Every structure is written in C-alpha cells, then in structure tokens.
Amino acid sequence: MIRGQHLLRESLDSVRRARSLRMSQITPSVLEELQTLRDKNLEKLASNIDRLRHAVEKAGGHFYLAQTPSQATDYVVDVVRRCHGRLILKTKSMTTEEIGLNHALEAAGLDVVETDMGERIIQLAGEKPSHILAPAIHMTASEISKILSSNLQPTPSAIVRHVRDDLRRYFLMADVGITGANAISADTGSIIIVTNEGNERLVTSIPRIYICVAGVEKVVSNMYEALRTVEIQVASATGQRLTSYLTIISPNAREFGEGREFHLVLVDNGRMRASGDAELRETLRCIRCSACFNVCPTYRLVGGKIFGHIYTGPIGIPWTYITAGAEAAAGFSHLCISCGLCMGECPVNIDIPYLISAVKDRAVRSGSSKPPFLAANYERILRTASRLPHLSNIILSNPSMRTLMEKILDIDHRRILPSIPSKSLRELFRRVEKPEHPVGKAVLFTDSMIMYLFPELGLEAGLMLSGLGVDVSLPPQTGSGMPLFQNGLLDLARKMANLNVDNLAPYVESDHEVVCLEPTAEYMLRRIYPKLLKTVKASKVALRTYSLSNYLIKILEVEALEPVYGRLIYHWPCHSRDLHAHPPTKLLLERLGYDVLGLDVGCCGMAGVWGVGAGFEMSRMIVGELVEAVDRIGGETVVTDSTICLLQLQQFLKNKVIHSISLLHENIRRPAS
Amino acid sequence: MEKRRILNIFVDRLVENGSQAIVCRGSEDLYRNLELVMDRVGLEPAAFYPREVLRSLPENIINRLNHVEDGMNFGEIARFRMAVTGVDYAVAESGSLVIFTESVAERLVTCFPEAYLGVVWAGRILPSLIDLNEIIANGVANGKTVSIISGPSRTLDVEQTYVRGVHGPDKVIALIVVEE
Numbered sequence: 001m002i003r004g005q006h007l008l009r010e011s012l013d014s015v016r017r018a019r020s021l022r023m024s025q026i027t028p029s030v031l032e033e034l035q036t037l038r039d040k041n042l043e044k045l046a047s048n049i050d051r052l053r054h055a056v057e058k059a060g061g062h063f064y065l066a067q068t069p070s071q072a073t074d075y076v077v078d079v080v081r082r083c084h085g086r087l088i089l090k091t092k093s094m095t096t097e098e099i100g101l102n103h104a105l106e107a108a109g110l111d112v113v114e115t116d117m118g119e120r121i122i123q124l125a126g127e128k129p130s131h132i133l134a135p136a137i138h139m140t141a142s143e144i145s146k147i148l149s150s151n152l153q154p155t156p157s158a159i160v161r162h163v164r165d166d167l168r169r170y171f172l173m174a175d176v177g178i179t180g181a182n183a184i185s186a187d188t189g190s191i192i193i194v195t196n197e198g199n200e201r202l203v204t205s206i207p208r209i210y211i212c213v214a215g216v217e218k219v220v221s222n223m224y225e226a227l228r229t230v231e232i233q234v235a236s237a238t239g240q241r242l243t244s245y246l247t248i249i250s251p252n253a254r255e256f257g258e259g260r261e262f263h264l265v266l267v268d269n270g271r272m273r274a275s276g277d278a279e280l281r282e283t284l285r286c287i288r289c290s291a292c293f294n295v296c297p298t299y300r301l302v303g304g305k306i307f308g309h310i311y312t313g314p315i316g317i318p319w320t321y322i323t324a325g326a327e328a329a330a331g332f333s334h335l336c337i338s339c340g341l342c343m344g345e346c347p348v349n350i351d352i353p354y355l356i357s358a359v360k361d362r363a364v365r366s367g368s369s370k371p372p373f374l375a376a377n378y379e380r381i382l383r384t385a386s387r388l389p390h391l392s393n394i395i396l397s398n399p400s401m402r403t404l405m406e407k408i409l410d411i412d413h414r415r416i417l418p419s420i421p422s423k424s425l426r427e428l429f430r431r432v433e434k435p436e437h438p439v440g441k442a443v444l445f446t447d448s449m450i451m452y453l454f455p456e457l458g459l460e461a462g463l464m465l466s467g468l469g470v471d472v473s474l475p476p477q478t479g480s481g482m483p484l485f486q487n488g489l490l491d492l493a494r495k496m497a498n499l500n501v502d503n504l505a506p507y508v509e510s511d512h513e514v515v516c517l518e519p520t521a522e523y524m525l526r527r528i529y530p531k532l533l534k535t536v537k538a539s540k541v542a543l544r545t546y547s548l549s550n551y552l553i554k555i556l557e558v559e560a561l562e563p564v565y566g567r568l569i570y571h572w573p574c575h576s577r578d579l580h581a582h583p584p585t586k587l588l589l590e591r592l593g594y595d596v597l598g599l600d601v602g603c604c605g606m607a608g609v610w611g612v613g614a615g616f617e618m619s620r621m622i623v624g625e626l627v628e629a630v631d632r633i634g635g636e637t638v639v640t641d642s643t644i645c646l647l648q649l650q651q652f653l654k655n656k657v658i659h660s661i662s663l664l665h666e667n668i669r670r671p672a673s
Numbered sequence: 674m675e676k677r678r679i680l681n682i683f684v685d686r687l688v689e690n691g692s693q694a695i696v697c698r699g700s701e702d703l704y705r706n707l708e709l710v711m712d713r714v715g716l717e718p719a720a721f722y723p724r725e726v727l728r729s730l731p732e733n734i735i736n737r738l739n740h741v742e743d744g745m746n747f748g749e750i751a752r753f754r755m756a757v758t759g760v761d762y763a764v765a766e767s768g769s770l771v772i773f774t775e776s777v778a779e780r781l782v783t784c785f786p787e788a789y790l791g792v793v794w795a796g797r798i799l800p801s802l803i804d805l806n807e808i809i810a811n812g813v814a815n816g817k818t819v820s821i822i823s824g825p826s827r828t829l830d831v832e833q834t835y836v837r838g839v840h841g842p843d844k845v846i847a848l849i850v851v852e853e
Binding site for chain 1: 839
C-alpha cells in the first residue's frame, strides 16, 4: 500500500464529484470561447507581453522578463537585498517551485515562509507537494500534527488553528510578499489571484515589497479574458462558483503610493519556444485546474510525489518537458498508460494523451528513455506465437519458461495469459458467409488481441453481422499500434497507422463501414490516426469507423432474439469512454432487456502490454478499486468490450467475466419489419 | 434578469458558499439588524472603515465600533475580531461581495477579523462575474484594488476536511438593503 493512497483517492473522488456538478452548469459555448481565447492569446503572446511591460512601467511598477529560472531568482534576490528585506511570505505558486525560488532565497540567507495551509505543512515537513492544489493531500492529520507540535491534537481544526496563529506573527513582520498569478491582464498589468484561505490578501497588502512571479502563459489580453479564465479554472479545479477570495491588484493601485513597490517577474523558461512548437503548443492552453489528475489511474495510485517532477499529474508531463527537459519528463512519463481518460476532463480540450506520447517520443529520440522491449515488439511476438501454437502453449504452461520470458520479453510471470489458439482468425473467418441480399457492407478491424489470441470473438462478430444481413469481410490489417503510441514510438505507430489506413481506405471508398472489435482499435482509428498521419484518407476512415455496439445500434437497429432477463455488471473500457458520452454496449444490452449495472470506477489498470509487463504490480493495485466495487454489488456476470480488460478482470475478479461480443452474438437479431 | 430574481439568487448563493444573508427593508431595518447581528456574533473589539457606500452609522452602533483609518498600524488592525464595512457591488451567481479599496488599511480591515459584516445595496447586485467586467476595469484604471469575497476563509488541506477561518473570517454576513 502506498502512503496516503486511500486519502488521495477519496480526495480526488470528492473533488471530481463537486467538479462534475459545477461543470454541468456551464454551457459548452463558454468552454469553447475560453479555448479560442487561450489559443488566440498564444498567437499574440509576444505582443501581449510588450503591452504588459508598458502598462506596468507606465504605472510605476517594475517589470522583468526572465528567460531562465536563474535569471528570475537572481532578480528576486536582488530586489529583496536592495530593499533590505529579511522575511519573505509566499502564497502557493507552481512557477516559483519551477524556478527553485525558495532554495535561492534561503541560499541568500533570507527567511521564506509559505502561507498556504498545505504548502506550509509541506515546508515544515521538508517534503515535496503531491498535488498542485492540495500539496499535503497524502498526509494524515496525525502525521501533520506530529510535524507541527508535540502536543497538538491530531484534528483538522486544531491543525488549522495552530498554523493560523503561527503565521499571524509572520504576516505582521514580513518585508516582502511573493505570489503567483492565476491570470495577468496585459492592458493594465493587473494580477488576478484566487485562494480559499485568504492568505493572498495578506501577502499582497502588508509587506512593503510585492513581487508576482508567473509564467508568460498567464498573460491574457484584458480583464474580460482574465475573469473568464479564472471562473472556469475555479469551476474545473474545485467545483466552486468562485473561490472564497479573488484579488485583483495592479501596479497603478493607490496602495503602492504608500512607499510600497510592485514587481512583476514573468518567466519564460521554454514556454515561448513551446508556443512555436506545433506539437507541444497546446500545453500552454492549460489553465492549471488539475482536473486531469482526478481520473488518471496511476496518479490516483501513487500521487504527485512519484507522478511528477515539479509539475505533477498527466498535464505535468508536457509541462515538465517544456520547463525542465526530456530527462526530467522521462522520469515519470512512463506512468502514463494512455488510457485517454484525462482528455475528457480537460475544460479547454487539450489532447493530453497525444502530448504525452509526443514527449515520450522525444525522450526516446534524445536517449533519455528506452522503450520497453515488449511494446516495441508485441506484434511480432504475437504473430510468431500464433504460427507455432503447440510450442507456444508448452512454453506458456512451463513456470521456468515463464521466468525466462520475464527476463527476455519482460512478460511478468504472474500475468495469466490465454493459450494460443490452434486456428487463426483468417482460417475461422472462412465460415462467415456472404448474405444474398446484404443490408449493409462492413469490414472488421480487430486489433492484435482478437487477431492472434481471441479469434473466436472475431468469428462470432463476423457470424453475427452476416446473420444480420451484413456483407462483412476481414481485410488485411496489422494491430492498431496502441502499445507503440503508448510508449512514444510514434514513427513505428505511424507506419502501422499508414498500413491500416491504406488497407481500409478502399473499402471506405466503396461504402463500407469500419467496425472495430476493440475499444482501443476504435480509439486509434478515430482519434489517433488522423492526428498521427494528418491525411484526408485517415480522416475519411475515421469518419466511417464504429464500435461494434454502435454499429448495431446506429446502422442496424437490432433487437433481442428472445426476451432476455438477467442482471449484468458492465465495465466500460477507457478508450470507449473517450469516444462516447454514454457506453454504447450498455445501451444496447439494456435495449435487449438486460438490467445492466455500470461500474462507477475508471480504468481496470491493464493498459495493454503495460499490465502484462513492467506495470504488472501497479496494474494489480489499480484493479483493486474495481474489485472492491464489484464485490460490493455481488456475484453477477461482468461484461466488458475489451479483451485487454477481459484478461485483467478474469485474473482478479471472482465473478464470471465475458466479452460483450459473445453475449451479443447469442442474443441479437434484426427487427422482423 | 429582474431585480427580485437576482436578489433571490444572491441570497441562495450566499448561503451555498457558507455566508449568511440578512435582507433589510431600508436603512432603519439595516441598523436594527446590524445591532442584532453584532450582539449575536458578540466578538470584540470591532472595527468600522467608513467607505463611500457606507460613510456613517447611527451613534448607538458607531459607539461600539473602532474607526480604522489609513496609516493605522497593521498590528492594531489585526486585533479586531469583527469588522463592518460597506460593499461596493455584489455578484448574484456566486454570492460574492465586491470591494474596491484605495489603501492597505481599507483592505486589511476585511482580511483579519473572525467575522465580517458587509452592507450591500440590492441595486448594486449584478447577475454574474462577467457583468462586473467593465466596472472592475474602471476601478482598476482609477487605482483601486479589487477584493471579491465569496464566503468564509476555508481550507480542505487536512484530510479533505472543511475547516473555516484559516487566515480570514470564518463568518461572512451580508446585510442586503432593499430600498422600498
């Protein structure tokens, strides 16, 4: 058990519930407007920075654009020294963490006191924040009270009272106040800061010297954009309508006429370069709400102390690449398992999974990371095994050979693998007949697992569709390439994508639909291939691609063969969640008459080759949440659409687990009319 | 949006964000309620910063309050456990009190105390934060610092438990004056 894991999970779930409710009250057009504003701001970032400099200096404030972390810290240390400052108060700020400001100030003999409750606890504990909004999310009240005082009651209220009283004396003595910014309005130089504790009000008012340190991406054109940004940031971060405090402080404020100074230090540190990088610029659209953290299966397990460098969580990977380089990003990017759940949470629609794969790709190219052998060679291994099923099965059933496989192929010996079938899908598919009067034309795209390990599912899908009157065929194809994408082998993934699109495109041109038998296959064809290939052909294929369930619902309008009764538990695979607002298979099963209970948990933790190989141990821990949920429901049969999920659930659940294709194959027909 | 509806939303959202709302029918009702609230909160010493929106109060109330002036020692301001000021605007959608300040003392008087009593005129409640955009832009252009208060000072930093009164007030009470 990882320290604080339960606390972390509960915290993320509670934030997510509040967030979902609040975000459902915001119209999509507002989010689209913000996305557009963020993109436009990126285009005019340089001119906005010029406007901002002009506004700050005209109002009598000081402006400094730091290209590097050391330039920024040197500037701040110089200001503090020049003003004979000793005690510095800070609010929570990721940019100051990024540039190592506390360290630089302390090295200069200055005292720095964090004033955010969680950040202060972390500072006194000498730890690293585990979440950008809730730095001490991983610590229990008992652990915190021991750090603060030997005789402090281990209750949240006693802890808060203690920290409040302790910080009060610092507030009144401080010379310098340093904050970050949630947004900066270029036309007036106004800094917008939100908190729930109200520490920013004291940090920006009492000390003689006020310094704001922020990344250049925080600069927006005007107050309207600043307010919009902050409003959505708060909604998406905490689910609130507004935080308890929102402060707008400007360089021309009369407050600064009382002998006080206003300094704005903007930090570039790779951001301007990233704004010109077609692949990574989307990162700068981020408003730092951390909604992507809530659903990330591996972050939920290990938290930001492991899943992060300075920036943590899924979006922390591209942020780390931009601000600290490939090696720092490679230190934790392998924890992203490309489930795709994060993108669905992003209020400004950042394609986080793609960004992460692009970062992994660059890390591999620069030699900062090495892709797992299994990921790079999975298709070849599966193809070879399926050509020699008898020998392969002897190897798979021999414990010594499994140990050897772990060493050579990185396949964990504890992973229960299916036996290799004696007949290939192509051989079996000969049984699928062409209907005399076809009602539609479809090609199956199976992905590697069904092609090599579960061909009977491919056959069942073929028989079902042909029985429903569809002219169905199995064109030449390779795997979808997800393991390559997942591990940042984008050139290899692109090759496979090209091959598959070339094979499928002629069918699409001749009015076939592409029916995917795995959610991952549909995800790759619809979401990843068009972005990887950037061709019209890939987009055309994407437009005609369906999951099997969606094809049955939308194109064929099927019904139950016989009235069916029964209760099922349904696990919705991650890649299908990314593509569909509601689970198509659950809808279909309900239409057939089943009472279907959808599991309210995210990823099962398998994540393809990751859960088979290097990620087995974490994968086993992630599935724990799902196992608990199923155990609470009872002994019903569990249904899922992915063979990858099937392997995981069959290994760890006590329940019977079946693939949706088998269930549909037995129960479906077209309406008589 | 009609005024009655805006007022109702504002009151609902104040309660939702952990503040308290008292609707007063005119000035006399405000003074009566203010006295009652001060009695009920019962925290002393209490402070008053005269602002354009609320320059003075009746003698029986003002005698119970300490006037905060610009240039006052910050340690002195930090001693006050309750504060009363006028509020420039309010936002219905988020239950927010909006204060434009010109001095540190004026800002600090609402930062430190355990209870903050803000007097807001119903005619100054705007539907949403975005509706406040131009007013904020004008205020900033005129050298004002803007504080938007939407509930008590709070944290969830320790085991996700909601604790109020971290650095600022744990009680925020809005006295909303509806002119007949």
